[in-house]
Amino acid sequence: MTNTDHIYNILQEVPDPEIPVINVLDLGIIRKVEFVNEKLEVTITPTYSGCPAMNVIEQTIREKLISEGYQNVEIKTILSPAWTTDWLTEEGKQKLLKYGIAPPVGSSSNKSTLFAEEKVVGCPQCNSNNTTLVSEFGSTPCKSLYKCKDCLEPFDYFKCH
């Protein structure tokens, strides 16, 4: 096992603090892992500019790596290319669904999302497609609020971005 493989294994154990069932690799925010002259550099990209989870994530990654014996660690942040939900892994999407959050439907480059056109989002509770958007803004920056018209449960949708 090469060194960076070991790092990726460690990163799998760093959860998203808001949605603890997925880790930072599922989320697609780890852009690069490399050793530069004895120093370990991990490059991450924020999901949303104002997401308060980012500071916690950065700190958790650092602490986790230090506890695994990597003393010389630098966490870098890059903004471009901007994070997109297309980088969520398939495994991550399945974990979201199981947790009760509908994963993003389609690609973020879908232009039909530009103005008030609803897409079909399945209810994570009862699988019905008879759902409706309540608000594009939900309990965290990455989620919209939906309601199922069959089982009548409200649910979170991890919105395309």
Next chain:
Amino acid sequence: MKENLLLDYLLQLGDNALVLGQRLAEWCGHGPILEQDMAITNISLDLFGQTRNLFQYAAKVEGKGRTEDNLAFLRDAIQFKNVLLVELPNGDFGRTIVKQFLYDAYNFLNYTALLNSTDKQLAAIAEKSLKEVTYHLRFSSEWMIRLGDGTAESHQRMQTALDDLWMYTGELFEMSEVEKELVKTGVAVDLEKLKSDWSKKVREICDEATLKVPENGWMQKGGKTGVHTENLGFLLADMQYLQRAYPGQQW
């Protein structure tokens, strides 16, 4: 000299986001319904995030040891370079929406143009911000239509707000000395070029909202040179209170 110009430009962009974000945060817990309360505070959070990206970069460009927090909490009103529109009081929900829409329409175009900035970090911040601002513009556009083309009461309030706020829209496209200089090197946006697209967008949404776009008359300005309405001082007093009363306080 070039660094100072860039610093000023970043502060101007960041101040707009910070002051508007702070205004919107006043709705926290006071929104007309829970979903809209959350929507407005989500937008506020996005704006604070954008402010942080801009101020972190500004602090780095300046290189004198000031941090993003120093820039937000330890400058006085005259040092803020935001446009007057964003510091105006919220008023009712309708007025907040009109203000937001007029700004979002501008902000969307401004960040779109900044994607081509010759300053790579600024272009990256624009790329990140634009995704969020796209949501903001959609939200405020939809509410313009819903309330403008709503009841007689909501229509009346929206039209009055639009008429009152119109005189603050001229400044959005007024180039400061800093902007004029930075346009030459392709760092800043030539605002003159955004104006027709902005007018088109505003007209399109107002038409659908059955609102009448006001005539261009006297336009207020001053924010970009630090000459503000009395509202900014009160906003800063609230926002900066903790750092002023307990310098360096952290939690």
